[in-house]
Amino acid sequence: xxxxxxxxxxxxxxxxxxxxxxxxxxxxxxxxxxxxxxxxxxxxxxxxxxxxxxxxxxxxxxxxxxxxxxxxxxxxxxxxxxxxxxxxxxxxxxxxxxxxxxxxxxxxxxxxxxxxxxxxxxxxxxxxxxxxxxxxxxxxxxxxxxxxxxxxxxxxxxxxxxxxxxxxxxxxxxxxxxxxxxxxxxxxxxxxxxxxxxxxxxxxxxxxxxxxxxxxxxxxxxxxxxxxxxxxxxxxxxxxxxxxxxxxxxxxxxxxxxxxxxxxxxxxxxxxxxxxxxxxxxxxxxxxxxxxxxxxxxxxxxxxxxxxxxxxxxxxxxxxxxxxxxxxxxxxxxxxxxxxxxxxxxxxxxxxxxxxxxxxxxxxxxxxxxxxxxxxxxxxxxxxxxxxxxxxxxxxxxxxxxxxxxxxxxxxxxxxxxxxxxxxxxxxxxxxxxxxxxxxxxxxxxxxxxxxxxxxxxxxxxxxxxxxxx
Amino acid sequence: xxxxxxxxxxxxxxxxxxxxxxxxxxxxxxxxxxxxxxxxxxxxxxxxxxxxxxxxxxxxxxxxxxxxxxxxxxxxxxxxxxxxxxxxxxxxxxxxxxxxxxxxxxxxxxxxxxxxxxxxxxxxxxxxxxxxxxxxxxxxxxxxxxxxxxxxxxxxxxxxxxxxxxxxxxxxxxxxxxxxxxxxxxxxxxxxxxxxxxxxxxxxxxxxxxxxxxxxxxxxxxxxxxxxxxxxxxxxxxxxxxxxxxxxxxxxxxxxxxxxxxxxxxxxxxxxxxxxxxxxxxxxxxxxxxxxxxxxxxxxxxxxxxxxxxxxxxxxxxxxxxxxxxxxxxxxxxxxxxxxxxxxxxxxxxxxxxxxxxxxxxxxxxxxxxxxxxxxxxxxxxxxxxxxxxxxxxxxxxxxxxxxxxxxxxxxxxxxxxxxxxxxxxxxxxxxxxxxxxxxxxxxxxxxxxxxxxxxxxxxxxxxxxxxxx
Numbered sequence: 001x002x003x004x005x006x007x008x009x010x011x012x013x014x015x016x017x018x019x020x021x022x023x024x025x026x027x028x029x030x031x032x033x034x035x036x037x038x039x040x041x042x043x044x045x046x047x048x049x050x051x052x053x054x055x056x057x058x059x060x061x062x063x064x065x066x067x068x069x070x071x072x073x074x075x076x077x078x079x080x081x082x083x084x085x086x087x088x089x090x091x092x093x094x095x096x097x098x099x100x101x102x103x104x105x106x107x108x109x110x111x112x113x114x115x116x117x118x119x120x121x122x123x124x125x126x127x128x129x130x131x132x133x134x135x136x137x138x139x140x141x142x143x144x145x146x147x148x149x150x151x152x153x154x155x156x157x158x159x160x161x162x163x164x165x166x167x168x169x170x171x172x173x174x175x176x177x178x179x180x181x182x183x184x185x186x187x188x189x190x191x192x193x194x195x196x197x198x199x200x201x202x203x204x205x206x207x208x209x210x211x212x213x214x215x216x217x218x219x220x221x222x223x224x225x226x227x228x229x230x231x232x233x234x235x236x237x238x239x240x241x242x243x244x245x246x247x248x249x250x251x252x253x254x255x256x257x258x259x260x261x262x263x264x265x266x267x268x269x270x271x272x273x274x275x276x277x278x279x280x281x282x283x284x285x286x287x288x289x290x291x292x293x294x295x296x297x298x299x300x301x302x303x304x305x306x307x308x309x310x311x312x313x314x315x316x317x318x319x320x321x322x323x324x325x326x327x328x329x330x331x332x333x334x335x336x337x338x339x340x341x342x343x344x345x346x347x348x349x350x351x352x353x354x355x356x357x358x359x360x361x362x363x364x365x366x367x368x369x370x371x372x373x374x375x376x377x378x379x380x381x382x383x384x385x386x387x388x389x390x391x392x393x394x395x396x397x398x399x400x401x402x403x404x405x406x407x408x409x410x411x412x413x414x415x416x417x418x419x420x421x422x423x424x425x426x427x428x429x430x431x432x433x434x435x436x437x438x439x440x441x442x443x444x445x446x447x448x449x450x451x452x453x454x455x456x457x458x459x460x461x462x463x464x465x466x467x468x469x470x
Numbered sequence: 471x472x473x474x475x476x477x478x479x480x481x482x483x484x485x486x487x488x489x490x491x492x493x494x495x496x497x498x499x500x501x502x503x504x505x506x507x508x509x510x511x512x513x514x515x516x517x518x519x520x521x522x523x524x525x526x527x528x529x530x531x532x533x534x535x536x537x538x539x540x541x542x543x544x545x546x547x548x549x550x551x552x553x554x555x556x557x558x559x560x561x562x563x564x565x566x567x568x569x570x571x572x573x574x575x576x577x578x579x580x581x582x583x584x585x586x587x588x589x590x591x592x593x594x595x596x597x598x599x600x601x602x603x604x605x606x607x608x609x610x611x612x613x614x615x616x617x618x619x620x621x622x623x624x625x626x627x628x629x630x631x632x633x634x635x636x637x638x639x640x641x642x643x644x645x646x647x648x649x650x651x652x653x654x655x656x657x658x659x660x661x662x663x664x665x666x667x668x669x670x671x672x673x674x675x676x677x678x679x680x681x682x683x684x685x686x687x688x689x690x691x692x693x694x695x696x697x698x699x700x701x702x703x704x705x706x707x708x709x710x711x712x713x714x715x716x717x718x719x720x721x722x723x724x725x726x727x728x729x730x731x732x733x734x735x736x737x738x739x740x741x742x743x744x745x746x747x748x749x750x751x752x753x754x755x756x757x758x759x760x761x762x763x764x765x766x767x768x769x770x771x772x773x774x775x776x777x778x779x780x781x782x783x784x785x786x787x788x789x790x791x792x793x794x795x796x797x798x799x800x801x802x803x804x805x806x807x808x809x810x811x812x813x814x815x816x817x818x819x820x821x822x823x824x825x826x827x828x829x830x831x832x833x834x835x836x837x838x839x840x841x842x843x844x845x846x847x848x849x850x851x852x853x854x855x856x857x858x859x860x861x862x863x864x865x866x867x868x869x870x871x872x873x874x875x876x877x878x879x880x881x882x883x884x885x886x887x888x889x890x891x892x893x894x895x896x897x898x899x900x901x902x903x904x905x906x907x908x909x910x911x912x913x914x915x916x917x918x919x920x921x922x923x924x925x926x927x928x929x930x931x932x933x934x935x936x937x938x939x940x
Contacts, residue, residue: 048647050653052523052653052658053522053530053638053655053657053658054530054640054657056641056642058637058745058747060523060530127749128598148758149753150753167524167528168524168528169526170525172520172526176520177519181663181664184522187523188522188523190653191650193650193651277528279597283619
């Protein structure tokens, strides 16, 4: 009997998982994998669109990506050991490439794994996933967006890889309806050039506020003020950027803050995070979570064991990938995909339900102690190591914990130059080259431009000041 | 046996229908009516929010309304005979009031009908409606957005009053992803003040382009260029406004048009209409339509007879309200609600299925001949008359066809002043007063401001130039 597997979403998680199934086609139980992707191509968030709100089919736009985004972490921390950037581009490239370069690398990796774009049902939006306890199968209802037709299909396993940075968390503020400029969530931010010369208020103190704030600065916003609730990011911001306590009131153009500060703005950007939102999953098999490192109801943050009241267990037939908070990204998604594929194919078997449930509880308890970046990084490195043990993957991918810690330090030393640092490839030991132009002056994010830019190979003479090889 | 009725949506259609059921509580079959509304209050599009895209619950924002919208048609053409503006405000008011005044009037009408806000389940989003042919009932799945809980309920009749101006139709254009300013659909337009001093390109030649264009002009946009596909609106635009043929290419800030025209812009607003989108209805009972005057599968544009392949008939147990293109609005929605309520209560019975289906086909045929505004107006006036005959409603509400025709003429005479004209109340014969300040100078849309503004009662001396009583 062939096991029928459905993957929801063809982003980095879904595509890597499909690749793992392909790679293991002669091992374990035979499977038949179907991938549904609502966007026009694989890539998840790396597939940029100019659209916001609802798309041409009336579906919520998945994209939270923007033009000119450069990686905010070293590529060496997300590089696949079996397919390096060197393998893909034929030369070493600097550590923080722009989106099109990373997207191109992902596409190369999929090809390397033997995955074709035609293996994915693009423009197919999954509308409903139900579990039938008697039949031990899932009914997946999906809409062909182009034909505007819906149909249902039965599967033995479901892997949800739909991402959790697409449904914005949008709080309100006293008087925000009177604001005279544009109000948007980071999810709808597409292009910093729209805000050149503008006074921008960003609400939030996490990655979105940090990176969108820097983009606005780079593209000539007149002012970038970032408003924090719990605590400021505390970076050494350039003159046109600053942090202030929480916004308390808006009146026309004027914003009032908790510490008495008053300032006029042209735009308010809510960098207030995202919701884990899987409305297409039946309530009893739906992950409800916030952006944390160890998730409820998921063994190894991957396999569903409904332990919360009202959940259905599915006897381990359901998987969620990439749903934790993230330091590790591409490699973690791949490892989760490999793990799920091995479990489904019976190559690796999980402990008793009791032990899995106890392990989930232990993880939730651990969350309480992850109060610093370093503790969070160590916790996720450990998780990577558990995945490696379980899957018997030959390469330690969690070994870049120190790189993340150094990266946090770099950011605190100089938030404008941390992307100009070099990093050492974990597997080859080669240190990435340095761009002759710093990130703050890179106004073109195209692949052609980036690969054509001049850069110097790393040598010791670069260690002072603008390079850093942890 | 009490007939269990579910109304989806508490806009002008849903609320009027609920009111009709209340009014007829001692007539015909007993009913129990449940209304689900996903927004935070009744009002449909008249309930303005600053939000765009997805709301605080991750639901698509229903609102397509914007600040400072004034009625673009005479209030006399949407006035309820049993509850006039005079009844509500205690005085005559001018013909084209702003949104808060109309919303307040609607609320007064609901109160007059005995409908309370507590009769509506607000923040409840209908997720799925299925018809069970054997049981002859509908299963309605609904999500309590505040509790994030889903549940299902059985109903004998369903009335879909969810509107059709909420899911944008969003085409793309060559190079639009390179545009350096904001791109938005009219659905996300909230405030013209954001565009003061900006060069704006609007794509479209219908009500959205016309009204948003005028708003932008009024609030000081540097340029308003409107791009048409089929034909221009052809109004006598002021200097800062113009119409050009269709956009063919975008490159950074520069836009290229079919006639060779080239112009730079800061914002592109897609005024490209809306989709009839009812994803919560099972495909076999889902209305598929464009914005036309006589709809497929709906007898009297209201009662569902699935005649298209793959549709389910429900034996007339399903209703859609307000789904046609519209000259008539509040009064038509009310009449459709009255009609549906009478049919459900058995007060009025419809002809044989065969006759209904033939009538639907006749309507579709008529659409082909509705090539001018006047023909469209007459067709909808006739529809109003059919509803009146069927329901035995005592007042002719279709009698404002001439008012609509004159209004079209007023617009073509002067697009900037047509809202300053007066109109004669159909029932009382009283002519509306004239605001001493013309619409183009009314920058505050608040109820308090509008009701406090000075205006002069209509007398013959106003007929020359700035008044008009058709």
